[in-house]
Amino acid sequence: MAVKKIGTQTVKFNSPPVIIGTSTTVGPKEGEGPLSEYFDIILKDDLYGEKSWELAESKMLRETVKAAVKASGKKMSDMEYMFSGDLLNQSMSASFAARDLELPFFGLYGACSTMTESLSLGSMIIDGGYADNIIAVTSSHFSSAERQFRFPLEHGNQRKLTAQWTVTGSGAAVLSSFGNGPEIRYVTTGKVVDLGIKDANNMGAAMAPSAADTIVKHFEDTGLPTDYYDLIVTGDLAQIGKEIAEEMVLDKGYNILKNYNDCGLLIFDNLAQDTHAGGSGCGCSASVFCGYIYKEMMKKNINKVLLISTGALLSVTSTQQGQSIPGIAHAVSIVNKGS
């Protein structure tokens, strides 16, 4: 058997899984942002015809899966596994969507790292020969996240400038053993890193060390130069976290200043849209990757991407108990065929 594990945290695929289709749904605010043209469905009302934001979020995830499967040219019955999770307590969005979709379901929790967690596990399951087609999907919703993690929206709470704005959005990708689309060449699985940040209004800073750790590990394990990638893009470190991650990676001898960006900065115009440090939420890297990045890859404007979704593993309980915020980040190397 060819070597699959390289270095300590990276897997190299012998038969790289192909991302044969994606879809995205976003809320009204995201639809007014700089990536507007790349999203497939832009909701006019973030309740999406449902009675609660949580049910709206679950519907968004479910409908995005249906659209991604359609875009891939496959049928829902071709999907052998669904890998999904979200931010809501007990992953209500993903669980309720999985019920309606009737697919064998692996529920994940990686907070905002869930998009690359689902792509990582899905890729191993396909390359390993256990499935030919899987769905990787996640979602977040500003209103359901605010009231679960912070305050009732009616409270009109003032937000710190270090705070991020949870993206209302969902992104779904169909991975296949065969087909047209960019390939997943490597995955680098993250460790939980916690440097002691306790401010739940500064999650970028809490997640940056884990992102830096995984990025450095990816280059150590693969031996690739940092300029191999057209784009190195973290999930949702936003303004503050991105600067910290850049510096931490540089400290380890890897320079990513020229080709590094963050989904939380790409999705909103922070000044015009008053989103403070930038976007966050599982739906942030999911919609930016499945919308903007995937479409630019299909047009060959971008050919080599290292996507590192980043998660802050806090809960209301852990915050109330004075605990610091552990972070995690998983990296997925996505490259156009022939590149």
Add this chain to the structure above:
Amino acid sequence: MAVKKIGTQTVKFNSPPVIIGTSTTVGPKEGEGPLSEYFDIILKDDLYGEKSWELAESKMLRETVKAAVKASGKKMSDMEYMFSGDLLNQSMSASFAARDLELPFFGLYGACSTMTESLSLGSMIIDGGYADNIIAVTSSHFSSAERQFRFPLEHGNQRKLTAQWTVTGSGAAVLSSFGNGPEIRYVTTGKVVDLGIKDANNMGAAMAPSAADTIVKHFEDTGLPTDYYDLIVTGDLAQIGKEIAEEMVLDKGYNILKNYNDCGLLIFDNLAQDTHAGGSGCGCSASVFCGYIYKEMMKKNINKVLLISTGALLSVTSTQQGQSIPGIAHAVSIVNKGS
């Protein structure tokens, strides 16, 4: 490549992963139950020296991993991935333990199905050649679950007779590509099934349809007779759910009456210990499998086991919004070598 996917939801392993070591930690009440002698560590105080039940649960998970790795004869640095999740909001137990253990971490959410979800994914990752050693672990804690899902304990709320008692416990298993111990031969991944039960005090009934669905699918996919197994054991359907599952499986033409039991019934003496319908929680099937079943398999008293951990995918929010309770169940076929 040999065929790995059989039927619609089952994987057959060509190089079955071996469970080379396990460990368990349980609370005082579980330590007074019928399986007492099988648990490695029985806590005298369910706060375990911590300031909160949540931190105690996370410590239990972390220390159980350490003990399992020791029991397997491996070092912590040999563990290439940790697959784990729990019932707490945002999987606080698993996330905080993963931070301290410094292992590449895949966070899962399958409610009380997490033990077999982690064994399933871990097995595919090992058989697929992506790792030689992984940890599968989960936990639950009566006191942290009660106050999160139901009422403050100080409230002294009366419990319905259909209610189950969340097990305070953790079970961890080391899976390896090589070694002594029972093998994982098949995994059957469940779909989310929801027949409309809305009573969060009757989770056995809510989960039974998903358990029955996965059990039937396992026998359909593998073609094995139901008496192939010495023991078919669900995670935590307890008294009410077990009877429903038995009947639903029988309705589909599979008779499991002779060799079927449930971890929620094995762990407590329901009458003497006043646990009403029986045990539940991620730690229920984890501690019963990693304690009682694994040790009896090592003694060759039991040789062939189908373990089906079962999860109720509800949240406080979904219940408050009047939603029914989706269930999920994943089956893992564990067989002694030569059997």
